[in-house]
Amino acid sequence: MAWSSSTRATLATLFAPTLWFVHFLAVYIINALGCARGQWQTPWLGLPASSWIIVVVSVLSLAAIALVWYRQSTRGPQEGSLRFLLWLTGALSLLSALAIVWETIPVLMVPACG
Numbered sequence: 001m002a003w004s005s006s007t008r009a010t011l012a013t014l015f016a017p018t019l020w021f022v023h024f025l026a027v028y029i030i031n032a033l034g035c036a037r038g039q040w041q042t043p044w045l046g047l048p049a050s051s052w053i054i055v056v057v058s059v060l061s062l063a064a065i066a067l068v069w070y071r072q073s074t075r076g077p078q079e080g081s082l083r084f085l086l087w088l089t090g091a092l093s094l095l096s097a098l099a100i101v102w103e104t105i106p107v108l109m110v111p112a113c114g
Helices: 005-036 049-073 081-109
Strands: none
Touching: 005 049, 005 081, 049 081
16 A cells, blocks of 8 residues: 555654654653662663663664654655645654653653652
8 A cells, every 4th residue: 555645744744743752651661660670770880770771762762753854854855735744844853852852861860769
């Protein structure tokens, strides 16, 4: 099944905010599991294992957002609503990336189960 270019552009536009939402849930779930299970609180390079898992998930999320934005931005010149969707994809990707970074900073500064 081949999707039209507008459907692909719309899905790409919704990708970054959806990934941010999944990341937001993952941070809380991983932190809760880390507090419930003592072995996830074992320090490694100054941070508990649960914090390192969150950092890795954050880096992978940022890479996925960058990849989708890059693929959308290199599709060539667009017209009309597709150009707007390309602009919106970039704006939402930037906003979602900033939100992911903003959520990850406290993981590095605040104790997980304090």
